Amino acid sequence: MDLNLSAEEKLLKDSVDSYAREYLASRRKASMAEPMGFSLEVWAELVELGWLGVEIPEAAGGYGGSAVDSIVIHEGIGFGLIVEPLLSTVLAARLIAAAGTAARQGELLPPILAGGSRAVLAHYEAAAGGDPEFIETTAQASGGGWVLHGRKAMVLDAPSSDLVVLSAKLAGSGELALFAVATPRLAAGMTACGTIDGLRAADLFLDGLAVSAAERLDGGAGAGAALAAVLDHGKIAMAAQALGVMEAALAMTAEYLGTRKQFGVAIGTFQALQHKLADMVVAVELGRSILLYGVAALAEEDPDRRARGVSAAVVRMIESAEVIGTHAIQLHGGIGVTEEHMISHYFRKLAMLKLRMGGTDFNLARFGAG
Amino acid sequence: MDFRLSAEDIAFRDQVRGFIAANLSPEVARRFKRGWRWTRAETEMWTRRLHAVGWSAPNWPVQYGGTGWSAVWKHIFEVETWGAGAPPTHNQNFDLVGPIVFTFGSDAQKRRVLPPILAGEYYWAQGFSEPGAGSDLASLRTKALRDGDDYIVNGQKIWTTDANVCDGVFTLVRTDPQAAKPQAGISFLLIDLKLPGITVRPIRLYNGETHLNEVFFDNVRVPAENLVGEENKGWGYTKILLSHERVASARVFELKRDLAEVVAHAAEAPLRGGRLLDDRAFHDRLNRLQIEVAALEYTVLRVLTEGPHASGRAASVLKIRGSELLQQVAALKVETLGPYAEVEYPMPEGWDEPWLDMLPGPDYASGAMAAYLQLRAATIYGGSNEIQRTLIARSVLGR
Numbered sequence: 001m002d003l004n005l006s007a008e009e010k011l012l013k014d015s016v017d018s019y020a021r022e023y024l025a026s027r028r029k030a031s032m033a034e035p036m037g038f039s040l041e042v043w044a045e046l047v048e049l050g051w052l053g054v055e056i057p058e059a060a061g062g063y064g065g066s067a068v069d070s071i072v073i074h075e076g077i078g079f080g081l082i083v084e085p086l087l088s089t090v091l092a093a094r095l096i097a098a099a100g101t102a103a104r105q106g107e108l109l110p111p112i113l114a115g116g117s118r119a120v121l122a123h124y125e126a127a128a129g130g131d132p133e134f135i136e137t138t139a140q141a142s143g144g145g146w147v148l149h150g151r152k153a154m155v156l157d158a159p160s161s162d163l164v165v166l167s168a169k170l171a172g173s174g175e176l177a178l179f180a181v182a183t184p185r186l187a188a189g190m191t192a193c194g195t196i197d198g199l200r201a202a203d204l205f206l207d208g209l210a211v212s213a214a215e216r217l218d219g220g221a222g223a224g225a226a227l228a229a230v231l232d233h234g235k236i237a238m239a240a241q242a243l244g245v246m247e248a249a250l251a252m253t254a255e256y257l258g259t260r261k262q263f264g265v266a267i268g269t270f271q272a273l274q275h276k277l278a279d280m281v282v283a284v285e286l287g288r289s290i291l292l293y294g295v296a297a298l299a300e301e302d303p304d305r306r307a308r309g310v311s312a313a314v315v316r317m318i319e320s321a322e323v324i325g326t327h328a329i330q331l332h333g334g335i336g337v338t339e340e341h342m343i344s345h346y347f348r349k350l351a352m353l354k355l356r357m358g359g360t361d362f363n364l365a366r367f368g369a370g
Numbered sequence: 371m372d373f374r375l376s377a378e379d380i381a382f383r384d385q386v387r388g389f390i391a392a393n394l395s396p397e398v399a400r401r402f403k404r405g406w407r408w409t410r411a412e413t414e415m416w417t418r419r420l421h422a423v424g425w426s427a428p429n430w431p432v433q434y435g436g437t438g439w440s441a442v443w444k445h446i447f448e449v450e451t452w453g454a455g456a457p458p459t460h461n462q463n464f465d466l467v468g469p470i471v472f473t474f475g476s477d478a479q480k481r482r483v484l485p486p487i488l489a490g491e492y493y494w495a496q497g498f499s500e501p502g503a504g505s506d507l508a509s510l511r512t513k514a515l516r517d518g519d520d521y522i523v524n525g526q527k528i529w530t531t532d533a534n535v536c537d538g539v540f541t542l543v544r545t546d547p548q549a550a551k552p553q554a555g556i557s558f559l560l561i562d563l564k565l566p567g568i569t570v571r572p573i574r575l576y577n578g579e580t581h582l583n584e585v586f587f588d589n590v591r592v593p594a595e596n597l598v599g600e601e602n603k604g605w606g607y608t609k610i611l612l613s614h615e616r617v618a619s620a621r622v623f624e625l626k627r628d629l630a631e632v633v634a635h636a637a638e639a640p641l642r643g644g645r646l647l648d649d650r651a652f653h654d655r656l657n658r659l660q661i662e663v664a665a666l667e668y669t670v671l672r673v674l675t676e677g678p679h680a681s682g683r684a685a686s687v688l689k690i691r692g693s694e695l696l697q698q699v700a701a702l703k704v705e706t707l708g709p710y711a712e713v714e715y716p717m718p719e720g721w722d723e724p725w726l727d728m729l730p731g732p733d734y735a736s737g738a739m740a741a742y743l744q745l746r747a748a749t750i751y752g753g754s755n756e757i758q759r760t761l762i763a764r765s766v767l768g769r
Contacts, residue, residue, distance in 0.1 A: 126708050126731070127640035129649070134642050154709040154730060191730045194714035196577075196739060201712060203730035262506035272756045329746045333504050333754065334529045337576050337747045344576035347746070355711055361651045 003292055005068070013072045019049065020080030020244075024342075031083050036160040037200045038084045046086055047115030055090045060097035060105060061113050067295045070233070071240035078244025078353075081345055083199060085118055085157035087241075091234045092119035092165045099178055099218040099226035108163065108180060119163040119180075122152040122204050123227065130358030131366075132231045137206060139168040139177050145213050146170075148179070148206040156356070158183070158202040159192040165217060166206070167227060176224040178217040185209070197345070197352040228303055232310045235357050236294045239317045242353045243287050246320060249328040249346040250280050256332055267331075276327045287320035308370025311363035318360050321350040375442070382443055386450045393419040394456050402455035405737020406715075407579055410493065410535040413457045417490025420459065426488050427464055434472045434480070435488045441674040452623035453630065460494075462531065463487045466611055467494040467540045470558065474599040474607050483560070497527040497541040497561070497585055498608070505757050507542070508552040508605065512587060514543035514559055516594065521545070521559060523567075523590040529751065533583040534572045538562050546602050558604035560596040567591075577743035578715035619752050620692035622667045628699045629663060632656060635706035635734070646706060659699055666691050683765045686758040693748035693755060700742040707735050715740035 005013060023031075023042070031039040046052060051073050056062025077086060093112050096105060096119070111117035128134040137150025148168055158164060164186055166179045189205035218226075257268030257277060267273055290313045297309020325347045329336035336343045357363070375383070398412050420426040428444045430436035439447065452458075464487065471483045486492035503510040512525025523543060533539060539561050549555030563570065567590035572580040599607055633656070636647035646652055669691070673684045704711045710731025720726065729736060749755045 124709065126710065127642060129641045129646075129708065131642060154712050191728055193729050195712040196714055196743070197712075201730075261502075262504060262509070264509075270756070272759065326746075330749060330754075333750050334499070334582075334747065336750075337743070339574040339576050339578075341576075348576060348743070351743075352712060355709065359705075361649070364651075 005072070009068055009072060012069060013076075015049070016051075016073055016076035017079070020076035020082065023080040023082055024248075028081060028083065032198055037194075037198070038160070042082075043084045043118075044115055046082075046084055047113075051086060052090060052093070052115070053113055056093050056109075056113060057097055060093075061109050062093075062097070067233075067236065067298045070237055071243075071291060071295055074237040074240035075244035075247075078241030078246075078349070079248050081197075081245070081342075081349060085120070085160065085199075087234065087237055088120040088157040088161070089118050090237070091230055092121045092163070094233060095121055095165055095178070095226060095230045096180065096217065098230060099223045100180070101217070101219045104180060104217050112163075117162045118157070118160065119165060120155055120157050120161045121165045121167075121230070122155040122158065123165075123167045123231070124153055125151060126153040130362035132228060132358075135167055135169055135176075137166070137168040138171050139179070139211075140171040142210065145215070146177075146179070146211050148209045148211060150206050152204040152206070154195075154201045155204055156195070156199060156201045158186075158190065158204065159200045164204070166204075167223075168206075176227065177220075178223050178227070179211050179215050180217040181209075181211060181215050195352060197348045225303060228307070232306055233298060235310050235314055236291070236298055238353050238357050239287075239291050239294055239313050242317050242321050242350060242357075243284070243291050245346050245349050245353070246284050246287055246324040249324050249343060249350075250284050252343060252346075253277065253280065253328045253331050260333075273331055276331055280324055280327050283320035283323040287317050290316035290320075304370050308367050311358075311367040311370070314357045314363040315360055315367060318354045318357065318363075321354055325350045375446075379442055379446065383446050383450060386447055387454075389423065389425075390451060390454045390456060394454055398457060399455040402457070403734055405734050405741050407581060407740075408457040410532075413460055414490045416457045417459045421489050426459060426490065427468065429464065430468060430472065434468075434484055441671070445671065445674070448623040449626060452627045455627075459490070460487075460532075462496050462536075462540075463492075463494050466496055467560075470540070470598060470607055470611050473610070474558070476595075478595070479560075479598065492538065493532065493536040494560075495530050495533040495536040495539045495563075495583075495585075497530050497533070497539040499529045500526060501528050505754050508556070510542055510544060510556065512541065512543050513547065514545050514557065514592070516545070517591075519594050520591045521594055521597070523559070523561065523587040523592055525587050527585040527587075528583075529573075530570075530583045530585045532581050533563065533570045533585050534580065536563060539585060540598075542604050542608060545604075549602065553605040555602055556604045556608075557601050558598040558607050559592060560598060561587075561590065561592050565590050565592065575744065577740040578717060579740065579744060619748075620666060620670050620688035621696060622663065622670050622692070625663045625666070625692070625695055625699055628696075628703060629656075629660060631734075632699065632703050632706060635703065635732070635738075638732075639706045639708060641708075646708075652702075652705065655702060655705075659695065659702060662691075662695055663699075666695060683762055686753075686762045686765075689752060690755050690758050690762075693745075693752075696745050696748050697742075700738070700745045703738045704742045707731060707738060710735040711739050713739065 031042055050063055053062040054065030054069050058064035096108050112119055125135055139146040139148050161183045164181050164183050166181060168177055170177050186204055189207055190202045192200060192202040195201050254277060257273060258266055260267050294310050294313025297306050300306040328343050329347055332343050335341045338344060417426050425437060427435050428437045428439055428447055432438040468487050471479055498507060500510050514521040514523045541559050541561055542556050543559050544555050545557040546555030567588040569586040571584045573582045574580055637645060639646035641649055713729055713731055713735045715736045716726055
């Protein structure tokens with residue numbers, strides 16, 4: 001066992017870190033001001049850097065990177081609060097690669113990997129409570145195709161996407177089926193909004209949407225298993241993003257304690273505040289550890305064991321995020337809750353990641369059941 | 371001791387309910403259901419309605435326009451109005467500057483300041499904190515130098531709640547830079563925000579709200595008659611005022627209302643074929659918070675029935691517990707939103723827009739999340755909880 005990064009992984013990390021720092025310092029604001037809420041120029045750069053391809057298997061046209069490569073990249077995305085929709089597209093592309101028929105892979109993946117098409121995965125529903133197995137969306141066979149009924153909740157990056165991968169249960173068999181549909185086909189049922197962390201999302205209301213046989217993504221078997229694996233991969237990627245955010249928030253808070261003066265001294269001289277800072281350090285250390293535990297779990301062949309390990313990582317990461325978010329704002333005082341101060345952006349990102357990873361209740365239950 | 375409401379208490383409660391039914395507009399209640407921050411127009415209207423029956427200042431002495439209600443009636447009034455979703459009356463008027471003026475102000479000041487407060491016509495903002503003076507408030511540097519019949523004020527305040535919609539600001543200013551102790555050179559000065567040389571700049575908060583402000587004073591001439599009490603004695607008055615703020619900061623009525631909303635929302639929130647309210651883990655968290663709020667409510671009732679002035683220690687206990695519970699209840703409310711906790715808070719200028727009715731999720735989603743974010747500051751403002759804990763420890767240890 002060696003929990004250190006290899007030489008190649010270190011090179012990747014250096015490159016990701018320096019991009020993330022530069023992005024945060026000078027490009028993020030401009031990205032967010034773009035009409036779509038992110039910059040196509042940055043998007044093209046991320047694709048060029050290989051951040052998208054590295055998470056896609058070689059057989060599907062990607063670079064076939066490891067789970068360690070993935071967390072290195074997503075830590076950087078968290079650290080730099082990068083708003084471009086990389087993870088959404090990664091998850092959709094991984095699912096297309098894992099579950100798509102050869103024909104649909106050949107049709108959909110090349111434009112995605114070239115950066116010309118952005119895809120999202122619309123799976124979770126409002127009543128699921130974070131449980132990926134709970135879906136009420138149905139697909140009723142009709143005239144060679146299907147008719148979809150249901151609602152997908154707060155699909156991140158859907159408004160700017162070109163393609164949406166939808167999950168549904170086939171009426172009758174209850175088997176999971178996937179459909180890859182061009183986003184404009186969903187426009188009538190799309191309700192978009194901004195999110196607390198400055199991204200865009202949409203509810204997708206499928207009110208009898210007719211999809212053709214050609215829009216079906218999967219070949220009829222194994223779609224559920226492929227989807228579960230992709231969603232677990234996404235959880236670990238988000239956990240890595242959370243760790244990146246936490247590291248940035250910790251460093252910023254430590255610096256503030258050394259510079260902000262009250263009662264004639266730096267506030268870092270007060271023990272009550274030192275102890276909160278120490279708890280933040282503990283939280284980040286445990287976060288890093290449980291992230292590696294989660295990465296190890298991703299390699300499990302048995303899906304239940306994988307799910308159990310991933311959920312353990314999520315539960316502990318949420319615990320850490322809670323400590324970091326709470327203390328980071330408290331130690332900054334009033335400026336911590338302003339739009340302008342980065343601490344408030346870190347807090348919001350952590351709040352959203354906790355939610356998007358499925359929350360504590362569901363993951364704790366899944367850990368216990370595994 | 372008697373834990374029951376008397377027949378008179380119940381009759382009073384019914385009277386309050388009748389008043390609410392006749393005076394609270396459904397439009398305002400709807401905005402509250404969404405959890406959006408109240409506007410001045412809404413709180414003005416509500417204060418005027420209350421004033422018409424003499425109810426706008428239940429906590430003030432009768433001679434200044436108070437109601438003379440018992441502690442129990444005041445409590446009933448707050449629980450009923452908050453519970454119905456009425457906008458609060460302007461807290462900085464009724465809990466902060468009003469009591470200072472009727473306690474330490476001149477007769478002329480009382481005549482000038484108190485009636486417009488009671489009628490909801492003049493709004494005051496508290497201008498205490500400065501960029502360099504937060505927890506260490508006594509280090510404030512905004513200067514007021516006497517020049518004939520005026521003070522000339524220079525400096526900056528920050529986190530001034532509602533200054534962007536207020537008419538005046540009540541400030542702590544340094545009138546004696548040479549005083550031996552920083553606390554000794556501070557005065558309490560009332561400043562009209564329309565005076566030349568004042569700039570109010572709203573601060574955009576991370577939840578989208580803009581009710582906190584920076585206030586800049588550039589050679590502002592303030593009539594010396596606006597000094598409250600004696601020059602250089604402002605710190606002593608303020609210690610009393612801050613303790614008022616901390617009693618109010620228990621915010622039990624708000625907590626009770628918010629918990630009731632959590633229950634209502636959780637009963638409507640679908641969860642895997644059932645409803646969130648029946649989820650064991652959620653239900654346990656809810657019950658625990660209900661017990662905590664009950665304990666806080668009885669602490670408030672004890673303090674209120676002990677007399678008009680809470681001890682500093684009790685005030686700190688209420689501030690710590692009230693702020694922590696506000697955060698916890700807000701977090702639980704956010705849980706009832708499921709994925710819709712992500713929905714961004716709409717800009718106030720867009721509050722009348724029809725598209726707001728089409729945001730994803732329940733209509734209270736954006737407001738509940740905004741409140742959760744805003745309440746991270748509850749353990750910071752009004753004297754941070756670290757400061758409160760230090761005060762409690764000192765009072766116990768006698769140093």
